[in-house]
Amino acid sequence: MQNGNVQTAEAANPPLDRAPLNRDWRIIGLIGTGHFLSHFYMLCLAPLFPLWREEFGVSYAVLGLSVALMSGVTALLQTPVGFLVDRHGARPFLVGGTLIMALSISAMALAPNYWVILGLAILSGVGNSVIHPADYAILGSSIGEKRMGRAFAMHTFTGNLGFAAAPLVLGMMTQGLGLGWRPTLLALGLLGVPVVAAILLQSRILQDQARPKKGKTPVGREVLLSRTMLMFFAFFLLSSMAGVGIQSFLIATLDRLWGTPLAVASLALTGYVAGATSGVLLGGWYADRHSRHFTFVTGLTTLSVMLFLAIGLVPLPDAVLPFVAFVAGGALGASRTPRDVMVKNAAPPGQMGKVFGFISSGLPLGGAITPVPFGMMLDHGVPWLVLPTVAALLVASLFCAGTARGGALRAAGRVAPAPLPAE
CATH class of the missing domain: 1.20.1250.20 (MFS general substrate transporter like domains)
Structure with a gap:
C-alpha cells in the first residue's frame, strides 16, 4: 500500500528528469507571459510623455522620472526580494508582484495629476522587482534539466518581446484607434489580471526550491x-x-x-x-x-x-x-x-x-x-x-x-x- 502511494505521488509530480514535455512548456508559457508583461510595463510610459506634457504641463526631465523611479526601485529591491523568495517560496511573491505591477499601471488612468503617476510608478517598480528572483527560482526548480536552456532562452525572449511591443501597442491604441491615454493604460494594466488568474489556477505545477540543509551550504x-x-x-x-x-x-x-x-x-x-x-x-x-x-x-x-x-x-x-x-x-x-x-x-x-x-x-x-x-x-x-x-x-x-x-x-x-x- 505504501509503495502504491509513492507511485501515485510520483506520477502526479514526476522527477524533473522525467517531467513531461507539455508540463514544462506550460510552465515556460506561464512564466514567460508574466515576464513579457514586466518588460512591457517598463516601457509603456515613455510613449505617453508628449500627451502627459500637454495635459500636466511638466517638463520632459520630470516626465523621465517616472521611468527612472520604476527602474530604480526594481533594481534596488530585487536582492531583498530574492531573500524573501528563498525563505518563503516564489509562488506567492510572483502572484502578488504581478498583480501590484499591473494594477498600478491601471490606476494611473485615474490619476488627477502627474505626482500620483510618479507614486504609482514606484509601486509598479515594487511589483516588478519580484519578477526576476521569482521567475528564475521557479524555472530552476520546475523545468527538467534537458530543457533548462530553452526555458531560460524563452524567458529572455519574452522579455525582449515585451520591450519591442510596448511602443507599437501604445501607438496603435492612442493614435491608430484614437483612444485616450487613460483608457489605454486602464486596459493594458488589466491584462495582468487574467495572467495572475492563470498562474493561480496552474500553481500546482510550479515547484519551489528545495530548502537547503542547515550548515551544508553558505547562506545570505x-x-x-x-x-x-x-x-x-x-x-x-x-x-x-x-x-x-x-x-x-x-x-x-x-x-x-x-x-x-x-x-x-x-x-x-x-x-x-x-x-x-x-x-x-x-x-x-x-x-x-x-x-x-x-x-x-x-x-x-x-x-x-x-x-x-x-x-x-x-x-x-x-x-x-x-x-x-x-x-x-x-x-x-x-x-x-x-x-x-x-x-x-x-x-x-x-x-x-x-x-x-x-x-x-x-x-x-x-x-x-x-x-x-x-x-x-x-x-x-x-x-x-x-x-x-x-x-x-x-x-x-x-x-x-x-x-x-x-x-x-x-x-x-x-x-x-x-x-x-x-x-
Missing part, C-alpha cells in the same frame, strides 16, 4: 559576497553597459564617424536588435545539448568584439553594415542563455532567488551608468572611442565570466572543491 550575504557571485554580477553589469551603449548610441556614432545616412544607421540598429533577440533562442538550443557553456560564450563574445571594432574602425558599405550588425547582435544574444545556465549551476541549493535577484540587478544598473559617459564621447568630438569602448567592456565581461567559471563548475559537481590547506 556569504553567498552574494563570494568571489564567484561578485564576478557574475560584474559580468552582467559590463555586458549590459556594452549593450546599452550600442542600442543608445550606434546611430549617432555612425553619423559622426562615417556620415552614414539615418535610414541605413537605423536599419543597422534594427539588425542588431533583431539579431540579439533571435540569437537568444539559438543559445537556449545549444545550452540544452552541450556542456561547454563558457567556451560558447567566449567564442561568440569574441566574434561580437571583432565585428564592433570593424564597424567602428572601417567605413563599411551601406549594404553590408546592417548584416554585420545583425551577426554581432545574434552572437551576443546567443551567449546570454548559456550565461544564465552558468549562474544557475553556481547558485547553492535553495538560494536561486537571492542569487538571480542580486546578479540580474546589474542589468538595470548598467543601463543607468552608460548613457552619460558615452554621450560625453560624442559631445567632445571623439566618436571613434564609442565602439572600441563597447568592445573593451565585452572583453572585461569575459574576464569576469572566466573568474566565476570555476565556482559554476564546482556547483554543478563537475570539479571537485579545492582541498583545504594543511594545518
Whole structure:
C-alpha cells in the first residue's frame, strides 16, 4: 500500500528528469507571459510623455522620472526580494508582484495629476522587482534539466518581446484607434489580471526550491559576497553597459564617424536588435545539448568584439553594415542563455532567488551608468572611442565570466572543491 502511494505521488509530480514535455512548456508559457508583461510595463510610459506634457504641463526631465523611479526601485529591491523568495517560496511573491505591477499601471488612468503617476510608478517598480528572483527560482526548480536552456532562452525572449511591443501597442491604441491615454493604460494594466488568474489556477505545477540543509551550504550575504557571485554580477553589469551603449548610441556614432545616412544607421540598429533577440533562442538550443557553456560564450563574445571594432574602425558599405550588425547582435544574444545556465549551476541549493535577484540587478544598473559617459564621447568630438569602448567592456565581461567559471563548475559537481590547506 505504501509503495502504491509513492507511485501515485510520483506520477502526479514526476522527477524533473522525467517531467513531461507539455508540463514544462506550460510552465515556460506561464512564466514567460508574466515576464513579457514586466518588460512591457517598463516601457509603456515613455510613449505617453508628449500627451502627459500637454495635459500636466511638466517638463520632459520630470516626465523621465517616472521611468527612472520604476527602474530604480526594481533594481534596488530585487536582492531583498530574492531573500524573501528563498525563505518563503516564489509562488506567492510572483502572484502578488504581478498583480501590484499591473494594477498600478491601471490606476494611473485615474490619476488627477502627474505626482500620483510618479507614486504609482514606484509601486509598479515594487511589483516588478519580484519578477526576476521569482521567475528564475521557479524555472530552476520546475523545468527538467534537458530543457533548462530553452526555458531560460524563452524567458529572455519574452522579455525582449515585451520591450519591442510596448511602443507599437501604445501607438496603435492612442493614435491608430484614437483612444485616450487613460483608457489605454486602464486596459493594458488589466491584462495582468487574467495572467495572475492563470498562474493561480496552474500553481500546482510550479515547484519551489528545495530548502537547503542547515550548515551544508553558505547562506545570505556569504553567498552574494563570494568571489564567484561578485564576478557574475560584474559580468552582467559590463555586458549590459556594452549593450546599452550600442542600442543608445550606434546611430549617432555612425553619423559622426562615417556620415552614414539615418535610414541605413537605423536599419543597422534594427539588425542588431533583431539579431540579439533571435540569437537568444539559438543559445537556449545549444545550452540544452552541450556542456561547454563558457567556451560558447567566449567564442561568440569574441566574434561580437571583432565585428564592433570593424564597424567602428572601417567605413563599411551601406549594404553590408546592417548584416554585420545583425551577426554581432545574434552572437551576443546567443551567449546570454548559456550565461544564465552558468549562474544557475553556481547558485547553492535553495538560494536561486537571492542569487538571480542580486546578479540580474546589474542589468538595470548598467543601463543607468552608460548613457552619460558615452554621450560625453560624442559631445567632445571623439566618436571613434564609442565602439572600441563597447568592445573593451565585452572583453572585461569575459574576464569576469572566466573568474566565476570555476565556482559554476564546482556547483554543478563537475570539479571537485579545492582541498583545504594543511594545518
